[in-house]
Amino acid sequence: MTELPVVVIGAGPVGLAAAAELAERDIDTLVLERGHAAGAAVSEWGHIRLFSRWADLTSPAARTLLTSEGWQHPDGNSYPTGADWVERYLRPLAAALGSRVRLGTEVTGVARTGRDRVVDSGRADEPLAVHIRDRDGTETRLEARAVIDASGTWQAPNPLGADGLPATGERAAADRITYRVPDVSTPAVRDRYAGKHVVIAGSGHSAMTALLSLDALTERHPDTRVTWLLRRDELGDTFGGGEDDQLPARGELGMRARSAVNSGRVTVVTGFRTEHVTRDRHGRLVLTSTSGREVTAADEVIALAGFRPDLSWLSEVRLELDPVLQAPTELAPLIDPNVHSCGTVYPHGERELSHPEPGMYVAGMKSYGRAPTFLALTGYEQVRSIAAALAGDHAAAERVELTLPETGVCSGSGGVAGPADEQVDTACGVPTGPSAPAAPARTAS
Structure with a gap:
């Protein structure tokens, strides 16, 4: 052979x-x-x-x-x-x-x-x-x-559904759900999200990248509303290692995301594990958690769960x-x-x-x-x-021919829902957002 x-x-x-x-x-x-x-x-x-x-x-x-x-x-x-x-x-x-x-x-x-x-x-x-x-x-x-x-x-992105399978109604709502970080610099994509209620689901670097892109969009379109869903019960170390991260751009991403959250421009909902997706009488999405909580009137959902x-x-x-x-x-x-x-x-x-x-x-x-x-x-x-x-x-x-950097907090965990419960798309050594060098989101695989 x-x-x-x-x-x-x-x-x-x-x-x-x-x-x-x-x-x-x-x-x-x-x-x-x-x-x-x-x-x-x-x-x-x-x-x-x-x-x-x-x-x-x-x-x-x-x-x-x-x-x-x-x-x-x-x-x-x-x-x-x-x-x-x-x-x-x-x-x-x-x-x-x-x-x-x-x-x-x-x-x-x-x-x-x-x-x-x-x-x-x-x-x-x-x-x-x-x-x-x-x-x-x-x-x-x-x-x-x-x-x-x-x-x-x-x-093969992970679904919005918290149990590893698509939530009931998730497939039927495919026209309103994306599993990628949107490029809001392009007119067609920007028009999809500007002035809308956008729900971002996920706690990794992809989610933070999307959050910052949408947060920037609110400056030009103040009626844009962003809700961030996390399965974990508290923010914990979601934002990573900050200045201690030896990948500086990744550390900066977490600090910028923390700033956006602290500003009040982003609504954070923790402990939310999506079970059902339905539509209201206006065609907007309603997300229901395993505990019966609801996030209503969502125009678009960005699911970034790894x-x-x-x-x-x-x-x-x-x-x-x-x-x-x-x-x-x-x-x-x-x-x-x-x-x-x-x-x-x-x-x-x-x-x-x-x-x-x-x-x-x-x-x-x-x-x-x-x-x-x-x-x-x-x-x-x-x-x-x-x-x-x-x-x-x-x-x-x-023979080992590689020395990896000590990269600080990589995936992080907060509350009872750690990385094994929520597949965070951190992928060390991955992307940052449109302005250099910050806002990472996708793996270098």
């Missing part, structure tokens, strides 16, 4: 870093990306400014490859937007990888060739089968010596996942948000990311399952270790 390629799923930051690591070791690689361009998911939050510096957003192997093509690293101490990250790093990296990257190709399933997940006999001797669907709908399959799933979690991995198309490979976090069982204790912030997660690699299915890896944000805190640097170290193992360099695979 060594003559077969390693298939990487996803041409985002970690997927492309994996391809660069594999290319550096002369391992045949194919990156499959369902989007029309590299960094497609990042482009969807391109208006957000990251609170990781450029120095922490490029992988070593990628820098080596890009430099050989004449690329110049952006100022390491500046903070890019998602769009900057795509245009100045991800797409040049995909171009440098050339034919190794195939766009417009969706992976619909991964299995062991000729074996469903039940069959033991001869399993380890067969390659992995990757089932794909091209842009024109043509379905084919290809064989791989190994698969690195770096597809992320962006396409993300989860889509494991449906991996049902035929043998994954060993933690029953709580849906992360690899060896990794889960290292990233449990009840215990760790992203600054206390130990660097980890191929050993922690291995599964009973030989050659099958889940890397990047998706490897964290439902844990909310993730650094791009962590993903780069993951795929460096995996590439080393696939090359037979087990000493390098075991």
Whole structure:
């Protein structure tokens, strides 16, 4: 099987870093990306400014490859937007990888060739089968010596419903609910929220970014009203580490959000776990909590309760996942948000990311399952270790080549509803809002 390629799923930051690591070791690689361009998911939050510096957003192997093509690293101490990250790093990296990257190709399933997940006999001797669907709908399959799933979690946001499933009526109200931080700088989006009663649900950095965007909107449209729903029973350390946060832009975000709340411009409702969504006689939304409390007359809802991995198309490979976090069982204790912030997660690699299915890896944000805190640097170290193992360099695979910053309060918890109860989309090393560098909201996975 060594003559077969390693298939990487996803041409985002970690997927492309994996391809660069594999290319550096002369391992045949194919990156499959369902989007029309590299960094497609990042482009969807391109208006957000990251609170990781450029120095922490490029992988070593990628820098080596890009430099050989004449690329110049952006100022390491500046903070890019998602769009900057795509245009100045991800797409040049995909171009440098050339034919190794195939766009417009969706992976619909991964299995062991000729074996469903039940069959033991001869399993380890067969390659992995990757089932794909091209842009024109043509379905084919290809064989791989190994698969690195770096597809992320962006396409699987958590619902508004507090029990992990959509609240009753949530789907029917889809025209009034979004699960992304809106870009209110664009006229169409601004018109959707200006002068309306907007409810923001969530306690992570995405929610605070949306809160600050809407708070700024109230200055130009004073009749805009913002209600912030938190499942936790008190604000507690929701606003993070402030000046003690070693990611300064993230600390600034929390301080700005605290200021907006203290000003009285934002109505905060704590201990609110949404159970039902209905419409009043004017078509506006009514949110009802598990305790029967109501938030009424909502024109729009922005639900920002984190993300989860889509494991449906991996049902035929043998994954060993933690029953709580849906992360690899060896990794889960290292990233449990009840215990760790992203600054206390130990660097980890191929050993922690291995599964009973030989050659099958889940890397990047998706490897964290439902844990909310993730650094791009962590993903780069993951795929460096995996590439080393696939090359037979087990000493390098075991070696730690990463020192994480001590990043202060990452996910935070307040009252009885801690991070395990509410999946906060903090994702350390992630975006800040339109003005630099502040207001983070989305993961660098």
